[in-house]
Amino acid sequence: MTIERDCGLDLACRAVGGSVIAASDESFGFKERLIDPAEPDFVPGTFDLRGEVVDGWETRRHAPQGDWAIVRLGVPGRLRTIDVDTRFFTGNHPTGCTLFGATLAASDDACSAAVDWRLLAPPAPLNADAHNPIAVADPRRYTHLKLVIASDGGVARLRAYGDPVPDPALWSGVTVEVSGAEQGGRLEHCSDTFYSDARALISADRPHNMGAGWEARRRRDIGPDTHDAVTISFLTATDLDRVEIDTSYFVFNASREVCVRGTRDRPSAGRPWWALSFDEIVVPRSRLLADARQVFVVDAAAITAIRVQAYPDGGIARVRALGRPTQAGLAALHDGWEAAL
Numbered sequence: 001m002t003i004e005r006d007c008g009l010d011l012a013c014r015a016v017g018g019s020v021i022a023a024s025d026e027s028f029g030f031k032e033r034l035i036d037p038a039e040p041d042f043v044p045g046t047f048d049l050r051g052e053v054v055d056g057w058e059t060r061r062h063a064p065q066g067d068w069a070i071v072r073l074g075v076p077g078r079l080r081t082i083d084v085d086t087r088f089f090t091g092n093h094p095t096g097c098t099l100f101g102a103t104l105a106a107s108d109d110a111c112s113a114a115v116d117w118r119l120l121a122p123p124a125p126l127n128a129d130a131h132n133p134i135a136v137a138d139p140r141r142y143t144h145l146k147l148v149i150a151s152d153g154g155v156a157r158l159r160a161y162g163d164p165v166p167d168p169a170l171w172s173g174v175t176v177e178v179s180g181a182e183q184g185g186r187l188e189h190c191s192d193t194f195y196s197d198a199r200a201l202i203s204a205d206r207p208h209n210m211g212a213g214w215e216a217r218r219r220r221d222i223g224p225d226t227h228d229a230v231t232i233s234f235l236t237a238t239d240l241d242r243v244e245i246d247t248s249y250f251v252f253n254a255s256r257e258v259c260v261r262g263t264r265d266r267p268s269a270g271r272p273w274w275a276l277s278f279d280e281i282v283v284p285r286s287r288l289l290a291d292a293r294q295v296f297v298v299d300a301a302a303i304t305a306i307r308v309q310a311y312p313d314g315g316i317a318r319v320r321a322l323g324r325p326t327q328a329g330l331a332a333l334h335d336g337w338e339a340a341l
Contacts, residue, residue: 017074029058058154094153184235213317
C-alpha cells in the first residue's frame with residue numbers, strides 16, 4: 001500500500017507490539033482487530049450471537065456522544081499519516097473522526113482524566129468502505145493514539161504510519177539491530193518485488209513461511225555479476241559488527257550468493273539512496289545456504305546504509321545488521337530526541 005511506503009512504519013501494529021488498551025464500546029466488533037497486521041476481510045451472511053461477524057471494531061447503534069478507542073503504540077515515534085480504514089463497513093461506518101496523541105510513561109493510566117491529549121489533526125469526514133488517510137504535521141514523539149469517532153459505527157483497521165524516535169539512552173553502549181524497522185531502519189530501494197514486498201526483510205519477527213520474505217522473479221539473463229539488490233538505511237551512523245542473512249523457508253529458491261556493501265554517505269536533493277556510492281565491503285561475496293540463518297562477523301565503521309546484492313536473483317527471508325552507533329550517530333539521536341519532545 002502506497003501510504004505505508006511513503007510514510008514509514010505502522011507504529012500501532014500488533015506486529016511491532018501495539019495494543020488497543022481501551023474502548024468506549026465493542027458490542028459488534030472487538031477493539032483488538034483495529035491493529036491486526038492482516039488486511040481486513042468479510043464474509044457476508046456470517047452471523048454469531050452478536051450479529052453479523054465483522055473484521056474490525058464496531059460499536060452499538062445510537063451512541064449519544066460518539067465512541068472512542070485508545071491505542072498504545074508498539075513503537076513510539078513521530079506520526080505522519082493515520083489511516084482510518086473502513087473497508088467492508090458500508091451502511092455502518094462512522095460519519096467522521098478526530099485524532100489525538102499523548103506521550104505517557106509506561107506506568108501512566110491512559111484512561112485517566114488527567115491525560116494531556118493533543119489534537120493531531122482537525123476533525124475529518126470518513127468515507128465508507130475505504131482507506132481514509134489523515135496527514136499529521138505535529139513533529140512531536142507520541143506513545144499513545146486516541147481515535148474518537150463522531151458517531152457510532154465500525155472501523156476495520158487503524159494504521160499509524162510514522163518514524164520511530166528511540167530514546168538515546170537505550171542505544172548507548174549496547175549493540176542494536178539498526179536495520180530493523182522498529183529501530184528506524186528503512187527499505188529505501190529494491191531492484192525487484194515481483195513475488196513479495198522487500199520490506200519483509202527488516203521485520204522484527206521470524207519468518208513463518210516463504211511468503212514472509214523477499215522473493216524476486218527468476219532471472220534468465222544470468223551472467224557472472226547478475227544480481228538483485230536492496231538498500232536498507234539506518235537511523236544513524238553505526239559501527240557494524242554482525243550481519244545476519246536468513247534464508248529460512250527458501251529451500252529451492254534461495255539466493256545462491258550474497259555481497260553486502262556499505263556507505264557513509266547520506267542522500268541529498270537530486271541524489272537519492274540508490275544513487276550513492278556503496279564502496280565499503282561489509283560482507284564479501286559469499287555462498288549462502290538454503291533454509292538457514294548465517295551470521296557474518298564484520299568490521300565496518302560509521303555505516304549509514306547497506307546494499308545487499310543477491311546473486312543471481314533474490315530469495316531471502318530476513319537481513320539483520322547489528323552494531324553500535326558512533327559518537328556522532330549517538331549525538332544525532334539526542335538531537336532527534338530533543339526535537340521531538
